[in-house]
Amino acid sequence: MILDSKIPSGPLETKWEKHIADGKLVNPANKRKYEVIIVGSGLAGASAAATLGELGYSVKCFTFHDSPRRAHSIAAQGGINAAKNYQNDGDSVYRLFYDTIKGGDFRSREANVYRLAQVSVNIIDQCVAQGVPFAREYGGLLANRSFGGAQVSRTFYARGQTGQQLLLGAYSTLSRQIGLGTVKMFPNSEMLELVLVDGHAKGIVTRNLNTGAIERHSAHAVVLATGGYGNVFNLSTYARNSNCTAAWRAYRKGATFANPCYTQIHPTCIPVSGDYQSKLTLMSESLRNDGRIWAPKKEGDRRPPNEIPEEERDYYLERKYPSFGNLAPRDISSRAAKEACDEGRGVGETGLGVYLDFKDAIERLGESVIKERYGNLFDIYKEITNENAYEVPMRIYPAVHYTMGGLWVDYNLMSNIPGLFVTGEANFSDHGANRLGASALMQGLADGYFVLPYTIPHYLAEIPRDPAPPTSHEAFSETEEEVTTRTQRLLTNGGKQTVKSFHKRLGNLMWDYCGMARNKAGLETAIQEIPKLKEEFWDDVNVPGEGSELNQSLELAGRVGDFLELGELMCRDALAREESCGGHFREEHQYEDGEALRDDENFSHVAAWEFKGDGNAPERHIENLEYEAVKMVTRSYK
Amino acid sequence: MNVTIRVWRQKNDQSEGRFEDHEAKDLNPNMSFLEMLDVVNEDLTNAGKDPIAFAHDCREGICGTCSCMINGKPHGPESGVATCQTYMRSFQDGDVIVVEPFRAKAFPIIKDLVCDRSAFDSIMHSGGFISIRTGSAPDANAIPIGKEVADMAMDAAACIGCGACVAACKNSSAMLFVSAKAGQLNLLPQGKPEKDARVLNMVATMDEAGFGNCTNQYECSAACPKEISEEFISKLNRDYLAASVKSVFKAVPSTMG
Ligand SMILES: Cc1cc2nc3c(=O)[nH]c(=O)nc-3n(C[C@H](O)[C@H](O)[C@H](O)COP(=O)(O)OP(=O)(O)OC[C@H]3O[C@@H](n4cnc5c(N)ncnc54)[C@H](O)[C@@H]3O)c2cc1C
Ligand code: FES
Numbered sequence: 002m003i004l005d006s007k008i009p010s011g012p013l014e015t016k017w018e019k020h021i022a023d024g025k026l027v028n029p030a031n032k033r034k035y036e037v038i039i040v041g042s043g044l045a046g047a048s049a050a051a052t053l054g055e056l057g058y059s060v061k062c063f064t065f066h067d068s069p070r071r072a073h074s075i076a077a078q079g080g081i082n083a084a085k086n087y088q089n090d091g092d093s094v095y096r097l098f099y100d101t102i103k104g105g106d107f108r109s110r111e112a113n114v115y116r117l118a119q120v121s122v123n124i125i126d127q128c129v130a131q132g133v134p135f136a137r138e139y140g141g142l143l144a145n146r147s148f149g150g151a152q153v154s155r156t157f158y159a160r161g162q163t164g165q166q167l168l169l170g171a172y173s174t175l176s177r178q179i180g181l182g183t184v185k186m187f188p189n190s191e192m193l194e195l196v197l198v199d200g201h202a203k204g205i206v207t208r209n210l211n212t213g214a215i216e217r218h219s220a221h222a223v224v225l226a227t228g229g230y231g232n233v234f235n236l237s238t239y240a241r242n243s244n245c246t247a248a249w250r251a252y253r254k255g256a257t258f259a260n261p262c263y264t265q266i267h268p269t270c271i272p273v274s275g276d277y278q279s280k281l282t283l284m285s286e287s288l289r290n291d292g293r294i295w296a297p298k299k300e301g302d303r304r305p306p307n308e309i310p311e312e313e314r315d316y317y318l319e320r321k322y323p324s325f326g327n328l329a330p331r332d333i334s335s336r337a338a339k340e341a342c343d344e345g346r347g348v349g350e351t352g353l354g355v356y357l358d359f360k361d362a363i364e365r366l367g368e369s370v371i372k373e374r375y376g377n378l379f380d381i382y383k384e385i386t387n388e389n390a391y392e393v394p395m396r397i398y399p400a401v402h403y404t405m406g407g408l409w410v411d412y413n414l415m416s417n418i419p420g421l422f423v424t425g426e427a428n429f430s431d432h433g434a435n436r437l438g439a440s441a442l443m444q445g446l447a448d449g450y451f452v453l454p455y456t457i458p459h460y461l462a463e464i465p466r467d468p469a470p471p472t473s474h475e476a477f478s479e480t481e482e483e484v485t486t487r488t489q490r491l492l493t494n495g496g497k498q499t500v501k502s503f504h505k506r507l508g509n510l511m512w513d514y515c516g517m518a519r520n521k522a523g524l525e526t527a528i529q530e531i532p533k534l535k536e537e538f539w540d541d542v543n544v545p546g547e548g549s550e551l552n553q554s555l556e557l558a559g560r561v562g563d564f565l566e567l568g569e570l571m572c573r574d575a576l577a578r579e580e581s582c583g584g585h586f587r588e589e590h591q592y593e594d595g596e597a598l599r600d601d602e603n604f605s606h607v608a609a610w611e612f613k614g615d616g617n618a619p620e621r622h623i624e625n626l627e628y629e630a631v632k633m634v635t636r637s638y639k
Numbered sequence: 640m641n642v643t644i645r646v647w648r649q650k651n652d653q654s655e656g657r658f659e660d661h662e663a664k665d666l667n668p669n670m671s672f673l674e675m676l677d678v679v680n681e682d683l684t685n686a687g688k689d690p691i692a693f694a695h696d697c698r699e700g701i702c703g704t705c706s707c708m709i710n711g712k713p714h715g716p717e718s719g720v721a722t723c724q725t726y727m728r729s730f731q732d733g734d735v736i737v738v739e740p741f742r743a744k745a746f747p748i749i750k751d752l753v754c755d756r757s758a759f760d761s762i763m764h765s766g767g768f769i770s771i772r773t774g775s776a777p778d779a780n781a782i783p784i785g786k787e788v789a790d791m792a793m794d795a796a797a798c799i800g801c802g803a804c805v806a807a808c809k810n811s812s813a814m815l816f817v818s819a820k821a822g823q824l825n826l827l828p829q830g831k832p833e834k835d836a837r838v839l840n841m842v843a844t845m846d847e848a849g850f851g852n853c854t855n856q857y858e859c860s861a862a863c864p865k866e867i868s869e870e871f872i873s874k875l876n877r878d879y880l881a882a883s884v885k886s887v888f889k890a891v892p893s894t895m896g
Contacts, residue, residue: 052773067694068760070800071702087780123774130776132769132824134793141783159793165701166796173768180764188757211749240696275667277674280698381699384724387669450773499684501677546689550651551750553692554684 004257004609004624007411008112013630017116020412021455025462032057035461036220036469038205040192040247042069044164044442045425046226047171048449054175054183056454061218062175062184065191065210065242065556070172073228073240074445077164078285078378080146080156081442083121088145092153094118099631101440104150104330105405105433106583106599107633108260110607110626112412113430120451121443125157127450131170135159148438149286150330150638156439161285161377167442171449190216193484193559195223195251195421198476202251202421203469206477206484210556213549215484217472221461222420224453225251226445229404229426231264233564233571234516235508237401238270238283244560245567248408248427256416257609257622259409259429261567262575265436265584266517267402268294268334271385271395272354281400282385284357284378286438289327291362291371292395294318294334296355300345306356306394317341325638332435332584332597333638335399339517340595342398349396358394399517403441405432405584406574409609409624413456414448417609420464422457424448429607434583491558492548496541500558503538507531507561507568515572520588524576528569535565570610570619577621580604601633640666640732644679646691647739652747658737661691668728672715673698673705675727676738692751698723700864703799706806707752708739713803713862721801721864741806745813745849756802758848759816766840767820769830782828795823797865804859804867810851815859817841818875819867825878835882835891842879 009020027035035058039050042064050062066072084097098118102109125143129135135157136144145154159166178184189210196204196219204219230245231237252258269284295314302309317337322329329337338355341347348354363371368391372379379390386396407429414422414430425445432440470476514527538561546552581590581597582604590598606623613619641664649656663679670678673695680690696704705722709715715725730736738752746754796819804815821838824830830837853872860869885891 048773055772066696067704067756068800070760071696071704073697073702075702076697076699085779123776125779126776127771127773129779129782130769130771130829132792132827132829134789134796134823134827135779136793137784137786137789139786141785141789142780159796162701162797165799166793169796173763174771174773176760176763177768177770179760186760188760211755240702241698242696274669277667277670277678279671279674279677282699381724384720384726387726387728454773499681501681543684545684545687551692551753554690 002257002417002611002622004409004417004622005411006110006624007413009412013112013115016112017119024455024459027458027462029057031466033059034468035059036061037222037224037457038063038218038220039224039226040205041072041226041228041425041427042066042175043072043074043226043228043425044168044171044445045427045449046224047072047168047175048446049224049226049424049453050184051171051174051178052450052454053457054178057183060184061187061220063187063190063192063205063207065189067188069175069186069188070169072168073243074168074442075165076240077442078161078283079287080148080158080163080439081124081167082148082155082439083125083157083443084118084155085122085125087143088154090153092155096153097121097155100151101431101437102433102631103636104435104437106435106597106636107433107601107605107628108582108626109431109433111628111630116452117431117444117447120447123451124443124446128167128170131174133159133166133170146287147290147328149289149328149334150437158287161375164442167446171446191556192247193250194480195254196476196480197254197418198470198474201419204472204477206480208484208488211551213547213552215481217477217481219469219472219477221464221469222422222457224422224424225408225427226424226449227427229407230567231401231404233507233568234401234511235504236273236278236281238267238281241280244563246560246563249563249567251408251416251418251421253612254418255612256418256421257409257611258406258570259607259609260406260574261571261610262515262578262585263405263434263583264401265331265403265405266335266399268331268338268399269357269397270400270402271382272349272351272398282381283400283402284382284395284397286331288357288375288378291374292327292357292359293361294327294355294357296341296346296348298346302346306348306358315341315346322638329638330435330437335517336586338399354396354398356394357397359390360394363391403436405429405434405436409607413459414453415456415460420460422453424453434585487559488548488555491542491544491555491562494539494542494544496543498541499543500554500561503534503542504557504561504564506534507565510534511568511571515575518586518588519575521576524572527572528576531565531569531572538562538565573619574608574610577608578604599635605633640668640727642666642730642733643735645735645737646752648691648751649748651750656748666727668726670727671698671723672709672725672727673723692753694753695723700724701799703801706741706754706801706803708741708806710737713741713806714864718861719864719866721799741802743805743811743850745811746802746805758850759800759802759813761848762813762817762841762844763820765844766837769824770833784828788826792823792826795819795826795867795871798867799865801864803862803864805850807858807862808851809856809858810854812853812859813845813850814853814872814875815863815867815869817845818871821878822871822874834878835885838875838878838882839886839891
């Protein structure tokens with residue numbers, strides 16, 4: 002299979018402009034006749050649905066949530082990057098582009114990232130016009146903060162609730178289009194299959210989560226904006242219901258899955274406290290602007306933090322990475338925390354934690370300034386741990402947070418299945434092997450407001466101008482049959498073990514063998530164990546209740562069934578990538594000082610996996626990454 | 640610790656509901672309330688019974704999905720938190736905890752503790768936005784906005800759309816929800832041109848959806864997990880009055896967008 006990235010020719014700076022100019026347009030009178038299905042109403046989905054609706058297309062937007070406003074994007078805390086250079090600190094489109102490429106450890110596609118940096122400035126304009134209440138300075142202009150992996154202040158934020166405010170902005174413009182009738186919204190509707198007609202994506206089959214009704218929907222094109230798959234690890238910072246089903250079903254229908262092993266483990270999360278735990282909570286990276294990270298120098302030092310004198314503390318990020326210090330990128334900071342804990346210097350009951358300390362910042366700026374900046378995060382910390390971080394340092398530990406991998410897409414954000422577009426966290430395109438803070442929100446909105454509305458029309462203008470296929474088409478009946486068979490099988494399985502128990506076991510395997518550090522033997526073990534667990538799942542899972550009503554066990558069972566397959570693919574991908582890069586750290590490939598050792602000669606490519614049928618090994622295809630504008634260098638934050 | 644939950648079970652909107660008692664044993668006080676329900680549900684599933692349906696997603700107080708009445712209070716005993724941010728340490732060993740769905744005419748019950756809050760979306764469709772075309776926005780710093788105004792707009796915008804305000808109100812009024820969204824947009828210069836139409840449309844849709852009238856008891860604000868101030872209600876009342884007067888003279892367009 003040839004993965005054609007369709008990168009436009011010409012200099013990097015003008016590729017996008019040229020591409021827009023070269024594309025065909027859809028006649029305004031015809032737009033209404035084109036139907037577009039958008040699955041997902043997070044930042045990527047809501048922004049695309051609103052914009053395409055506004056342009057005149059007939060849009061149908063689906064979400065398994067009860068309202069578009071509840072998508073997982075709502076939980077993003079810290080901020081969104083844009084190359085506005087409002088702080089006059091030397092930022093530019095090029096610098097944001099370069100930081101993102103470098104942050105991704107030279108494993109992302111240059112042209113996509115450059116476009117992302119270009120449109121980043123429009124995003125902020127758009128959001129402010131919608132009424133998004135970004136933080137402001139006393140003079141009335143927009144405020145900024147810094148995030149990891151950057152030496153400029155380019156992150157816009159709305160207290161610790163940036164994702165919420167951006168999503169509510171997108172949801173409000175979407176609401177307007179729903180009111181005007183250009184977008185038809187389908188909440189409580191979970192896509193369970195993709196429908197292909199003559200090799201093109203032409204529809205989906207959904208289950209109404211409240212009534213159990215299985216429904217068919219057809220269109221001229223389908224967009225998946227269905228988010229990331231981090232819940233394959235069971236415990237993560239994701240919302241509990243985030244899942245991989247839409248992307249996975251598309252993969253099984255022929256869409257290639259790119260770089261599945263690239264997962265981001267975020268350094269600053271509240272440590273796991275017990276076996277009952279259902280989710281991990283992020284403490285925003287923005288805290289690292291003022292908090293200092295340390296572990297005791299001595300092994301097994303169990304003294305309370307405030308009793309450990311200054312000279313016995315190891316501010317290990319400042320020590321190892323003096324130029325970025327506490328703002329070293331996420332992959333690096335997470336590994337450094339793991340290292341300290343592996344050396345027996347971890348803190349807290351479990352020994353799996355390090356300190357994030359605000360003592361110096363409070364002394365320098367006063368408690369009220371710290372409260373103003375991070376008050377709600379300190380409150381969340383208090384609620385969960387019952388500790389006051391103004392007085393004792395926070396305890397933090399890395400947790401699964403984001404997935405850089407996703408369905409493969411070309412420059413137009415179209416997968417290798419014609420008519421199937423993938424945006425936001427669900428695609429693989431912009432973050433390489435590690436995503437920088439505050440750039441997922443940027444990407445989701447860039448894709449939805451400013452990229453897809455140009456590229457989908459190019460596709461629509463090229464296909465025959467016929468109505469979308471009728472849902473009575475045999476492709477729809479066959480696909481519906483697949484869905485009902487699978488659902489029935491889960492419901493009538495009569496097994497003994499709960500769905501949750503399988504999810505937990507899968508999560509443990511993934512964390513142990515495909516987590517922060519990976520090695521050949523471990524990955525091979527996982528590749529043996531996961532299929533066995535999958536078999537046990539289908540033999541012995543207990544799914545209570547009926548299919549014709551709200552059935553949360555059934556929903557989870559379908560999702561865990563898919564995670565069990567995806568988990569195996571992630572391990573295969575991690576095994577095949579014999580190098581360390583970004584979030585993918587192979588113990589066999591490191592420098593003497595423990596830094597990640599990339600192998601540009603053999604692995605400077607995207608690995609995209611093709612499904613070859615149940616029981617067969619998937620096939621690994623590659624797209625070579627060619628850098629025109631930047632030189633690949635060893636990524637250093639020292 | 641051990642507790643008993645007296646929990647509302649109802650198959651669907653059409654059927655009758657009833658309370659059922661379940662034991663939750665060997666709990667850790669640092670467990671969240673929803674994690675306690677997870678434990679009960681695992682037990683129910685293993686015993687071959689139907690687990691309790693409850694709404695949840697982010698489990699960190701931001702998505703607005705979770706929605707339990709706990710001992711008669713929306714989101715439980717602590718103020719300023721959602722159900723998912725309620726921890727077992729707020730209860731005593733041996734407690735009987737009564738758990739119900741949010742109840743209101745405009746929020747029909749779907750199953751057990753899950754209710755339908757789509758009426759909030761309908762209110763949003765009728766005016767909870769600023770009509771701005773993608774790509775046509777001026778530079779973000781073109782209109783400076785005083786920090787106080789921006790902060791106040793953010794206070795209103797913090798609403799998570801959970802419906803606790805409605806559940807807390809004896810009239811099931813949605814005024815706090817509507818006033819928070821309208822308040823945010825009306826405060827900002829960008830939102831001024833459509834202010835009157837927004838207020839009239841959102842209030843009209845709220846009435847049609849079956850929410851009751853506000854009689855200024857402010858139970859809503861007390862129950863709000865984001866502690867949104869009742870002052871936004873007073874502000875909405877003023878804006879509504881002004882818009883109504885103008886609309887008599889046909890100075891307000893009846894539609895937006
Ligand atoms: C705690 C936390 C904090 C974060 N903070 C930041 C930050 O400060 N800055 C930043 O840039 N990024 C941050 N991120 C990352 C960022 O929030 C996400 O990557 C981003 O919001 C993803 O947006 P999305 O639109 O792609 O997907 P999502 O917001 O996950 O939306 C997915 C949508 O798809 C729907 N969906 C999924 N599957 C189906 C299906 N089968 N059928 C129907 N509908 C379906 C869902 O209902 C939902 O509407 C954070 C992430 C976390 C976990
Ligand atoms: S589950 Fe999201 S607010 Fe409670």
